[in-house]
Amino acid sequence: MTRHQLATRDLTLCHGRATVIDRLALSLPVGKVTAIVGPNGCGKSTLLAGLSRLHAPKQGTVLLDGRDIQQLPARELARRLALLPQEATAPEGLTVAELVRFGRQPHQGWLRQWSAEDQRVVHKALAEADVDELADRPLDTLSGGQRQRAWIAMTIAQQTPLLLLDEPTSALDLGHQIEVFELVRRLAAEGRTVVMVLHDLASACRYADHLLALHNGQLVATGPPGEVVTTELVRRLYDIDCTLIPDPATGSLLLANVRRASRHSVEA
Amino acid sequence: MVLLVLVCLASLLLGAGDVGPARALSVLMGQGDAEARFVLGSLRLPRTLIGLVVGLSLGVAGALLQAVTRNPLAEPGLLGVSAGAAFAVALALLLGATATTMRVGVAQLGAMAGCLCVLGVARVSGAGSDPVRLVLAGAALTGLLLSLTSLLLLFDQRAADEIRFWIVGSLAGRRLEHLVAILPSLLLASGLVLAVARPLAAMALGERIASGLGHRPGLIRLLVIVAVALLVGAATATAGPIAFIGLVVPFAARALAGPDIRRTLWFCLPLGPLMVIAADIVSRLLVAPSEMPLGVLTALCGAPVLVAVVRARRMPTL
Numbered sequence: 001m002t003r004h005q006l007a008t009r010d011l012t013l014c015h016g017r018a019t020v021i022d023r024l025a026l027s028l029p030v031g032k033v034t035a036i037v038g039p040n041g042c043g044k045s046t047l048l049a050g051l052s053r054l055h056a057p058k059q060g061t062v063l064l065d066g067r068d069i070q071q072l073p074a075r076e077l078a079r080r081l082a083l084l085p086q087e088a089t090a091p092e093g094l095t096v097a098e099l100v101r102f103g104r105q106p107h108q109g110w111l112r113q114w115s116a117e118d119q120r121v122v123h124k125a126l127a128e129a130d131v132d133e134l135a136d137r138p139l140d141t142l143s144g145g146q147r148q149r150a151w152i153a154m155t156i157a158q159q160t161p162l163l164l165l166d167e168p169t170s171a172l173d174l175g176h177q178i179e180v181f182e183l184v185r186r187l188a189a190e191g192r193t194v195v196m197v198l199h200d201l202a203s204a205c206r207y208a209d210h211l212l213a214l215h216n217g218q219l220v221a222t223g224p225p226g227e228v229v230t231t232e233l234v235r236r237l238y239d240i241d242c243t244l245i246p247d248p249a250t251g252s253l254l255l256a257n258v259r260r261a262s263r264h265s266v267e268a
Numbered sequence: 269m270v271l272l273v274l275v276c277l278a279s280l281l282l283g284a285g286d287v288g289p290a291r292a293l294s295v296l297m298g299q300g301d302a303e304a305r306f307v308l309g310s311l312r313l314p315r316t317l318i319g320l321v322v323g324l325s326l327g328v329a330g331a332l333l334q335a336v337t338r339n340p341l342a343e344p345g346l347l348g349v350s351a352g353a354a355f356a357v358a359l360a361l362l363l364g365a366t367a368t369t370m371r372v373g374v375a376q377l378g379a380m381a382g383c384l385c386v387l388g389v390a391r392v393s394g395a396g397s398d399p400v401r402l403v404l405a406g407a408a409l410t411g412l413l414l415s416l417t418s419l420l421l422l423f424d425q426r427a428a429d430e431i432r433f434w435i436v437g438s439l440a441g442r443r444l445e446h447l448v449a450i451l452p453s454l455l456l457a458s459g460l461v462l463a464v465a466r467p468l469a470a471m472a473l474g475e476r477i478a479s480g481l482g483h484r485p486g487l488i489r490l491l492v493i494v495a496v497a498l499l500v501g502a503a504t505a506t507a508g509p510i511a512f513i514g515l516v517v518p519f520a521a522r523a524l525a526g527p528d529i530r531r532t533l534w535f536c537l538p539l540g541p542l543m544v545i546a547a548d549i550v551s552r553l554l555v556a557p558s559e560m561p562l563g564v565l566t567a568l569c570g571a572p573v574l575v576a577v578v579r580a581r582r583m584p585t586l
Contacts, residue, residue: 052480054476054479054480074479074483077482078482082480083479083480084477084480085474085477085480088474090472093526093527094526094527094528098527099473102470105467105482155480158481
């Protein structure tokens with residue numbers, strides 16, 4: 001698989017007059033899982049929308065393999081970068097297989113209708129997301145985790161080297177969250193670059209290789225979770241004090257003894 | 269499909285006048301007297317063909333409008349699209365226009381204006397999420413345009429009969445030349461529909477998903493509105509405003525075809541003409557020997573369907 005690189009240069013994103021992301025420069029590691037974390041309203045989802053061209057920059061550029069994504073044709077972009085927005089809803093009665101077929105649209109055209117190749121890719125995507133046995137079930141009859149895996153299967157069928165997920169686990173219970181995270185790990189193991197916005201710092205530490213911590217539109221930390229997550233960072237992002245301990249099984253950081261930051265706490 | 273053939277046949281055989289099924293049948297067999305032959309060839313055949321095309325246009329336009337607004341109640345007749353077309357034609361007539369071809373263009377411009385107007389109002393007032401509010405905005409616009417059309421009636425009594433037709437649509441007295449005049453725009457609309465069908469299906473997953481799949485939602489929406497205006501303008505220029513066909517047909521088509529707009533559109537093709545021609549037959553027979561305008565009948569039958577859809581415990585989401 002060719003190396004696809006997503007980066008930003010001097011990126012500024014605004015909602016109306018409010019600046020949400022302020023002159024951000026970053027580069028995403030290829031073939032790794034990157035988590036964007038930060039408090040509510042820090043611009044995580046806006047950044048993801050900017051990276052996928054849903055949100056046009058006020059200033060600066062998003063570069064995909066060195067080219068400004070604003071200049072890429074829409075379909076070309078959709079063949080390189082797949083996006084799953086938050087709270088995607090499907091029309092009533094749509095089945096999993098029908099949904100996943102939509103993922104082939106960027107590869108179709110006037111002269112290129114549905115092909116055996118498309119069929120093969122859809123089958124593979126269904127199997128990869130472990131929803132092949134649910135293929136003929138309508139989405140509205142599935143559990144939250146199954147439904148989310150079906151949506152991810154659609155983006156897998158897009159066959160893009162880059163996959164952007166906006167809070168893929170936000171409405172799911174713990175078991176379903178793990179289903180989705182393990183799927184994300186499998187996708188990265190196959191060489192895809194995955195970027196996801198996450199609420200939960202502990203999940204980000206456990207499942208991401210790379211962390212982007214945002215605060216007030218600025219990047220406050222970037223790097224592997226084990227290196228950048230500190231009690232100071234946690235306090236700065238979420239205004240809480242905690243003790244960080246490594247998970248005895250995996251070594252990833254866990255947040256323990258979490259409490260609201262006290263004004264008198266000693267700077268560690 | 270078989271039903272459609274049967275209903276077309278019935279449309280040829282049945283009428284308000286005294287040419288009954290037996291005499292009509294003998295014409296179809298290649299015999300029959302001159303009067304029956306005239307009634308069939310010059311009245312019922314054009315009427316049936318026009319019913320076919322009008323049903324097709326309105327059914328497809330309704331399905332498109334519902335898909336693009338993601339609103340199961342969106343309907344050209346309710347949203348002021350048909351009324352816009354009719355008002356535009358009535359106004360043009362009053363100003364002295366006569367040519368049939370020009371009438372189609374005027375109707376399509378009116379339909380376009382009505383469409384943009386109601387979608388604009390709905391967008392400004394944030395009605396996008398509530399299906400009923402869009403319909404309210406449309407009903408207000410329709411009411412306004414109908415009363416304006418009635419007002420035109422007062423200006424010119426001589427054209428009264430002609431203009432009354434633009435308030436309540438009908439298939440009666442339409443000639444084949446009306447049909448020929450709208451064929452180019454129907455072809456253009458079919459081309460547009462073919463081009464937007466796939467992205468429109470993706471829009472059902474939400475605009476962000478559609479963008480993610482490489483489509484441009486703004487462009488798609490514009491193309492769909494143009495197609496709707498072409499279709500509704502053509503139908504209205506031919507048969508006047510006919511309400512509720514664009515509501516009932518896609519509703520039935522969706523029930524048969526499932527959630528994908530591409531399948532729904534295919535099912536609209538036979539269902540639209542089926543409903544229009546069936547309604548037209550009833551409108552001929554119900555108050556025979558005179559006739560009831562088709563627009564009255566579709567409104568009488570369609571309104572309860574609208575109420576039923578709104579009252580249904582679960583509004584189908586698109």
